[in-house]
Amino acid sequence: MTERITETLDKLSSRNVVKYVVYASAIIIFFSLIFIPPIAGIFLKWDNIQFILEQPALVNRALGAIQNSFIIALTVAALDLIAGIPMAWLIARGKNRWLSIIDTLADIPFIIPTTALGYSLLLFWSGSGGVSALFGESIVSTGWLLVMLLHFTFSFPVVVRVMVGALLDYKVEFERASRTLGAAPFTAMRTVTFPVLRPAMISAFILAFARSVSETGATIVVAGVFENGSVFIQNIKTQFAVSNPALYNGAVVFASFILITVSVGIFITIRLLGPKLKLPLKRVRPQTERKLSYKTAERSRNTVILAVFFALILLPSLFVALSAFEAIPTPTFTNAISGSGIWSDYWQSLLLSYGVGGIVTVLNIIIGLPAAIIIARNKAGKFMSSIFDLLVNVPLVVPSIALGVSLGIFWTSSLALPDFILLVLAHLAITYPYFVRSMAAAVERISPDMEEASRTLGAKPLGVFRTIVFPLTKYSMLSGAIMVFTRSVSETGATLAVTSKLQTAPVLLVNWIKQVVPASQLDIALASGFLVLFSFIILLILRLVVGREEKY
Amino acid sequence: MPEVRVVNLTKKFGNITAVDNVTLTIRDQEYFSLLGPSGCGKTTLLRLIAGLIEPTSGEIYIGDKLVNDVPPEDRDVGFVFQTFALFPHMTAWNNVIYGPKVKGFDMKQATTVGHEVLEMVKLHERLDAYPGELSGGMMQRVAVARALAAGAQLLLMDEALGQLDAKVRNEIRYEIRKMAKDLKLTGIHVTHDQSEAMAISDRIAVMRKGKILQVGTPQELYMNPDSIFVAHFIGESNFLEGYVTGKNKEGNIIIELREGTKVEALNGSFSEGSNVVLSMRPETLIVEHGLQEGQNVVSGVVERITFEGSSIRYEIRLDNDEMVIAIKPTLSGDWLEVGERTKVFLPVEYTRVFPYPETGLKEELSVA
Numbered sequence: 001m002t003e004r005i006t007e008t009l010d011k012l013s014s015r016n017v018v019k020y021v022v023y024a025s026a027i028i029i030f031f032s033l034i035f036i037p038p039i040a041g042i043f044l045k046w047d048n049i050q051f052i053l054e055q056p057a058l059v060n061r062a063l064g065a066i067q068n069s070f071i072i073a074l075t076v077a078a079l080d081l082i083a084g085i086p087m088a089w090l091i092a093r094g095k096n097r098w099l100s101i102i103d104t105l106a107d108i109p110f111i112i113p114t115t116a117l118g119y120s121l122l123l124f125w126s127g128s129g130g131v132s133a134l135f136g137e138s139i140v141s142t143g144w145l146l147v148m149l150l151h152f153t154f155s156f157p158v159v160v161r162v163m164v165g166a167l168l169d170y171k172v173e174f175e176r177a178s179r180t181l182g183a184a185p186f187t188a189m190r191t192v193t194f195p196v197l198r199p200a201m202i203s204a205f206i207l208a209f210a211r212s213v214s215e216t217g218a219t220i221v222v223a224g225v226f227e228n229g230s231v232f233i234q235n236i237k238t239q240f241a242v243s244n245p246a247l248y249n250g251a252v253v254f255a256s257f258i259l260i261t262v263s264v265g266i267f268i269t270i271r272l273l274g275p276k277l278k279l280p281l282k283r284v285r286p287q288t289e290r291k292l293s294y295k296t297a298e299r300s301r302n303t304v305i306l307a308v309f310f311a312l313i314l315l316p317s318l319f320v321a322l323s324a325f326e327a328i329p330t331p332t333f334t335n336a337i338s339g340s341g342i343w344s345d346y347w348q349s350l351l352l353s354y355g356v357g358g359i360v361t362v363l364n365i366i367i368g369l370p371a372a373i374i375i376a377r378n379k380a381g382k383f384m385s386s387i388f389d390l391l392v393n394v395p396l397v398v399p400s401i402a403l404g405v406s407l408g409i410f411w412t413s414s415l416a417l418p419d420f421i422l423l424v425l426a427h428l429a430i431t432y433p434y435f436v437r438s439m440a441a442a443v444e445r446i447s448p449d450m451e452e453a454s455r456t457l458g459a460k461p462l463g464v465f466r467t468i469v470f471p472l473t474k475y476s477m478l479s480g481a482i483m484v485f486t487r488s489v490s491e492t493g494a495t496l497a498v499t500s501k502l503q504t505a506p507v508l509l510v511n512w513i514k515q516v517v518p519a520s521q522l523d524i525a526l527a528s529g530f531l532v533l534f535s536f537i538i539l540l541i542l543r544l545v546v547g548r549e550e551k552y
Numbered sequence: 553m554p555e556v557r558v559v560n561l562t563k564k565f566g567n568i569t570a571v572d573n574v575t576l577t578i579r580d581q582e583y584f585s586l587l588g589p590s591g592c593g594k595t596t597l598l599r600l601i602a603g604l605i606e607p608t609s610g611e612i613y614i615g616d617k618l619v620n621d622v623p624p625e626d627r628d629v630g631f632v633f634q635t636f637a638l639f640p641h642m643t644a645w646n647n648v649i650y651g652p653k654v655k656g657f658d659m660k661q662a663t664t665v666g667h668e669v670l671e672m673v674k675l676h677e678r679l680d681a682y683p684g685e686l687s688g689g690m691m692q693r694v695a696v697a698r699a700l701a702a703g704a705q706l707l708l709m710d711e712a713l714g715q716l717d718a719k720v721r722n723e724i725r726y727e728i729r730k731m732a733k734d735l736k737l738t739g740i741h742v743t744h745d746q747s748e749a750m751a752i753s754d755r756i757a758v759m760r761k762g763k764i765l766q767v768g769t770p771q772e773l774y775m776n777p778d779s780i781f782v783a784h785f786i787g788e789s790n791f792l793e794g795y796v797t798g799k800n801k802e803g804n805i806i807i808e809l810r811e812g813t814k815v816e817a818l819n820g821s822f823s824e825g826s827n828v829v830l831s832m833r834p835e836t837l838i839v840e841h842g843l844q845e846g847q848n849v850v851s852g853v854v855e856r857i858t859f860e861g862s863s864i865r866y867e868i869r870l871d872n873d874e875m876v877i878a879i880k881p882t883l884s885g886d887w888l889e890v891g892e893r894t895k896v897f898l899p900v901e902y903t904r905v906f907p908y909p910e911t912g913l914k915e916e917l918s919v920a
């Protein structure tokens with residue numbers, strides 16, 4: 001039976017009409033569900049902008065907050081590159097067998113839902129039991145510095161991951177050639193390796209930037225009175241959503257519009273100008289660069305980077321686990337397990353988070369696959385495909401709360417969609433780039449020769465996909481899917497923006513931490529602890545999957 | 553300029569021994585080839601000399617200086633990679649002057665050096681092109697120019713011609729040799745193509761499974777291979793199995809081939825009863841109409857004929873079922889036909905005898 005179906009589908013797939021329909025619908029779905037709603041929505045409430053413009057103080061507050069967003073995102077992305085590249089170098093090139101453990105640990109801050117991560121950092125840096133216990137006072141209180149530390153922490157793994165991948169793909173031959181031509185290791189790295197890896201650095205920078213601009217949940221947790229764009233939108237909501245909806249709408253549309261335009265502007269500038277940016281090989285200073293290449297220099301570099309990683313990133317990220325352990329012998333734990341009181345909401349929210357995550361993952365695979373093939377194989381013509389490639393990244397750089405605001409307006413202004421559908425649509429838009437990008441990269445790695453060979457051997461297009469493309473990319477597909485899932489589970493901003501009825505786990509956690517719901521420190525720690533634990537399990541699966549891929 | 557000497561050099565990768573206790577001297581200004589089948593350790597040996605990898609044990613000397621602890625950038629070697637490894641983000645010209653620049657030369661000095669070497673490799677066009685836009689032959693020239701501009705005294709080339717088509721390859725290989733000679737460089741050329749090694753080398757080292765089997769001039773290796781493998785790998789050889797039944801009065805040995813045919817062969821140092829392999833170059837066999845029965849004449853049937861232009865190649869199945877190859881000049885007339893019965897004369901003066909290999913003949917001839 002199934003054979004008959006695949007056979008029919010195979011036959012259908014070689015018809016041009018069918019191919020056309022599949023690719024066209026991938027593009028139509030992209031524009032109608034992913035690309036347009038998060039951008040166009042705000043224009044439907046454009047008129048409300050006048051209400052905020054009447055209040056210069058509020059305008060200034062909005063502009064200041066937005067400026068903070070971009071300053072922090074750009075600084076954090078730069079710092080992440082500075083810290084992430086030596087780390088990636090150590091992981092990709094080092095010979096120590098402990099490095100594969102460090103490699104895994106480096107992913108942790110990426111996997112933990114950011115709200116839990118934010119709470120962990122809060123406890124570590126300014127809580128009474130964290131580093132403050134050592135110094136007698138809280139060294140980093142809530143505010144911009146803690147926001148920076150937080151953003152640095154959760155975007156660091158992104159940079160490391162991208163750069164490790166790039167370094168592993170990089171042909172070491174170039175570096176060897178440079179050495180035999182008289183370059184010391186440092187010189188070779190500076191003049192050959194880095195310029196060749198520039199595209200990877202650019203995309204690492206964009207990803208770190210996007211994550212920082214986009215993050216809401218954890219930022220609210222650690223921001224205190226400090227505001228960036230996302231926090232501003234959320235604060236405005238609590239302040240005015242009920243008392244003055246027109247002003248609320250105006251302020252939100254105003255802030256979202258600027259956030260979206262500037263983010264997309266920065267993204268396009270980096271994408272277009274980055275590759276043209278020439279790092280001229282200035283005069284080399286052989287003696288100095290030689291000193292920088294010494295084994296001792298390399299060793300101290302590695303020590304510093306590992307120290308930074310453990311003290312600034314890993315330890316603060318996992319600190320909440322300590323408090324969660326403290327909760328185990330207390331009644332809080334029994335409450336949690338039995339789901340009594342506020343905990344029944346917690347488990348429900350967790351169920352909602354994982355449910356939405358699952359649905360979004362499946363939808364992404366269905367609508368993302370043809371899109372990935374369009375990009376990887378220029379199915380829409382070279383020019384259109386590369387435009388498509390560029391646009392696919394847009395939801396990545398749009399701050400998620402702004403995206404949620406706009407998308408919410410777009411769908412509710414014409415249709416009365418239930419909150420759950422809105423939630424799914426918002427998460428779908430946010431996670432779409434992750435799956436498509438990783439699939440497109442995987443398909444690009446398959447030589448077209450192989451597909452052509454299979455065609456000449458008699459396979460129909462769908463057959464080629466089933467027998468060649470799918471087996472060769474299934475691990476990338478799995479790891480792309482897991483990325484989508486974790487991203488969806490950790491998403492706060494867009495969730496806050498599209499619904500106030502449904503509470504996903506990170507939203508609930510924000511409410512607990514902000515004491516919207518009376519929860520004790522132990523409750524919060526334990527709730528974060530569970531999220532960390534589940535994340536670990538996901539990380540483990542991810543490792544198994546990716547580990548298997550490497551053997552290919 | 554320098555002499556290169558490696559002593560008891562070994563390199564292991566896990567449990568693979570890629571270079572196995574090699575001792576070798578490459579003379580000053582010599583053009584030397586490392587020849588051997590794929591995976592025999594040529595690249596590894598070259599990388600060891602360049603300092604790109606560290607030996608497990610043994611010493612490397614470049615011009616009398618022990619360089620084990622000298623990093624590659626200080627060995628004054630030029631390494632031309634099989635894939636050229638031209639920096640993709642630099643133009644051809646910037647690739648060429650990369651060496652002088654990283655050595656701290658100012659722009660003016662670097663430019664002078666660059667022009668000098670480009671003159672040598674006869675490359676004047678398309679210097680503004682990026683490597684991806686150049687033809688294989690041009691990439692090759694740029695790669696060599698880049699190595700020379702860095703002041704290389706020792707030119708190491710790893711299958712540096714492998715990517716070029718046959719015609720360009722034949723031209724360039726002589727050019728590189730000539731340039732190395734003109735500049736009084738020492739050159740080490742890695743290849744698995746024996747005709748290339750024979751054509752351009754002063755001396756060749758034949759490698760197999762990490763070991764050096766024989767070092768010599770192309771003529772020496774061809775005329776006096778001292779192992780079955782070398783006889784097989786350099787040029788072409790027929791191998792016939794047999795055992796020694798005795799000696800004749802000239803001191804030559806008598807070998808009984810399979811199925812009882814007895815032939816006489818040079819070399820008296822085998823004792824009676826020892827298993828041996830008789831080896832003969834195809835061009836030394838004589839196949840003609842009208843050959844008479846006699847000493848060292850065997851017979852068989854022509855199975856295949858290949859016309860190779862200046863010569864004709866006959867594959868003949870002997871009556872004892874062994875195959876031999878005979879090559880005759882085309883112009884000698886007197887051609888045989890497929891299926892024809894013929895006699896084959898094995899002249900004693902061209903025979904070489906090797907002890908029968910312990911692992912069997914087939915294994916000995918395998919290039920893996």
Ligand SMILES: Nc1ncnc2c1ncn2[C@@H]1O[C@H](COP(=O)(O)OP(=O)(O)OP(=O)(O)O)[C@@H](O)[C@H]1O
Nearest residue numbers: 565568569570589590591592593594595596597744
């Ligand atoms: N970095 C490495 N790690 C592990 N094994 C290696 C490494 N480099 C080489 N080898 C092994 O060492 C042996 C010799 O390799 P080498 O590259 O020197 O061969 P080669 O003679 O250059 O072959 P080819 O003609 O195919 O280039 C091979 O068995 C190879 O698999």
Ligand SMILES: [Mg+2]
Nearest residue numbers: 594595596710
């Ligand atoms: Mg090799």
